[in-house]
Each structure stands twice: as C-alpha cells, then as structure tokens.
Amino acid sequence: MAGTARRPVAGSTVRGTFDMWATNGRAEKMELEHSRAVAARLASEDLSSPFRFLDVGCGNGWLVRRMAALPACRAAVGIDLSPCMVREARRLARLAKERYDSAPVESWAYRGRFDLVFSMEALYYADSVDAALAAIARRMAPGARLICGTDFYAENRATRWWAREMGITMHLLSRAEWAAAFRRAGLRARTRTVRDATSSKRWRRGSRDKERAGLAPPPL
Numbered sequence: 489m490a491g492t493a494r495r496p497v498a499g500s501t502v503r504g505t506f507d508m509w510a511t512n513g514r515a516e517k518m519e520l521e522h523s524r525a526v527a528a529r530l531a532s533e534d535l536s537s538p539f540r541f542l543d544v545g546c547g548n549g550w551l552v553r554r555m556a557a558l559p560a561c562r563a564a565v566g567i568d569l570s571p572c573m574v575r576e577a578r579r580l581a582r583l584a585k586e587r588y589d590s591a592p593v594e595s596w597a598y599r600g601r602f603d604l605v606f607s608m609e610a611l612y613y614a615d616s617v618d619a620a621l622a623a624i625a626r627r628m629a630p631g632a633r634l635i636c637g638t639d640f641y642a643e644n645r646a647t648r649w650w651a652r653e654m655g656i657t658m659h660l661l662s663r664a665e666w667a668a669a670f671r672r673a674g675l676r677a678r679t680r681t682v683r684d685a686t687s688s689k690r691w692r693r694g695s696r697d698k699e700r701a702g703l704a705p706p707p708l
C-alpha cells in the first residue's frame with residue numbers, strides 16, 4: 489500500500505538479510521548503485537605505489553576484484569559477516585592475491601595489516617560501531633587510510649527510512665558522531681560529501697514518494 493513501510497522480513501538478522509541479498513540479485517545491484525561514488529572517492533587516492541587493500545563488508549567482492557586488478561595492489565582482502573556473500577565472492581574471484589573471509593569484523597582473526605581500508609554501507613550494521621572501528625584500526629599499517637562511505641547518516645533525510653524498512657539494527661549517526669567514533673578508535677577523521685547527481689537510487693525516489701504521501705521521516 490502506498491506510503492506504508494514494508495514489514496520487516498520475519499526473524500531477520502543482519503546475516504540473514506545479506507545471505508538473502510547474496511542470491512536474489514541485490515548484491516549485483518549494490519555494485520551498480522555504489523560503484524560510481526566509490527570510484528569518485530578512490531580517484532583521489534594514490535593507487536600507483538604498492539599497497540595492501542581491505543574491504544570491510546565486501547558483499548560479493550566487487551570492489552576487491554577491481555582493486556586486485558590494479559598492478560600496485562599486492563593483496564586484496566574482503567571480509568563479510570554473510571557466508572553467502574563470501575561464497576559468491578570466492579566463486580567470482582579471478583586472481584591469487586584475492587582473499588575472502590566470513591566473520592564479523594569485530595571478531596575477525598587475522599594478523600596481517602593493510603595500507604588502504606574501504607568500507608561502503610557496512611559499518612552501521614555492526615553490533616557496535618566502536619568495536620568495529622577499533623578492530624579495523626588494529627589491522628591498519630602505520631600511515632594507512634580508512635575510507636568509509638555511507639548514505640545512511642542522520643543529516644540525510646531520505647535514508648532515515650531504511651532502518652524501519654530493513655527491520656534490522658542499524659546505527660544512525662550524524663557526521664559529527666561518525667567523526668567522533670573514528671577518533672575514539674585512534675584515527676584522525678575528516679568527513680566529505682560525494683554527490684552522485686546521476687544516481688536514480690530507488691530509496692531516494694521512495695523517500696520523496698513517502699513525504700509526498702504526507703509521512704514524516706522517522707525521528708532521529
């Protein structure tokens with residue numbers, strides 16, 4: 489019914505939700521929806537000197553595969569809570585330097601370190617954003633950079649609907665709260681808005697439709 493939030497999937501958890509997305513076409517859709525903004529953000533990184541890359545919440549591994557294809561990339565690792573996403577990533581892997589692990593980043597048993605860490609639309613699903621960031625910080629080599637992309641933040645009215653519609657725990661932080669969380673993990677933080685004017689994302693249209701139907705976005 490128009491203007492009615494979808495009912496959460498019965499018994500859904502973060503893992504269950506993304507296990508389902510791994511096989512129903514949503515994983516490929518995320519690549520289409522996220523890749524332009526990710527490429528725009530990575531364009532300002534030096535990817536010509538040797539580096540080790542980690543993607544936290546890698547989904548089906550699309551970004552790991554792209555980074556692994558760069559000649560300077562020495563190792564490209566993806567980690568994801570969802571075993572089904574990781575199974576897909578392993579199936580699609582092309583190069584020996586790719587590796588995929590299934591675990592919550594908070595408890596990932598891995599001893600190596602990385603020079604560039606990326607995380608797109610993933611950290612707000614962690615049970616604890618602080619624990620996830622602390623775990624990532626431990627995996628960063630001296631001078632390493634963490635780039636975290638999110639459409640789901642308090643100032644973005646359109647995505648405030650997501651938590652209600654997904655029916656799973658999602659931490660809605662403001663830009664300042666994200667920066668403070670990075671600092672608590674011992675990282676220096678800077679926020680930047682990457683606009684994707686060409687995006688036709690369904691959630692943006694959906695939010696406009698709901699507001700037209702007279703519904704106010706969920707409160708903070």
Ligand SMILES: C[S@@+](CC[C@H](N)C(=O)[O-])C[C@H]1O[C@@H](n2cnc3c(N)ncnc32)[C@H](O)[C@@H]1O
Binds near residue numbers: 502518546567610613
């Ligand atoms: C919205 S998807 C984004 C996938 C991919 N980064 C992309 O942009 O297409 C979020 C992913 O993060 C994973 N995830 C959520 N919480 C996680 C955690 N605590 N540790 C590792 N992965 C997590 C989910 O299983 C899911 O595959």
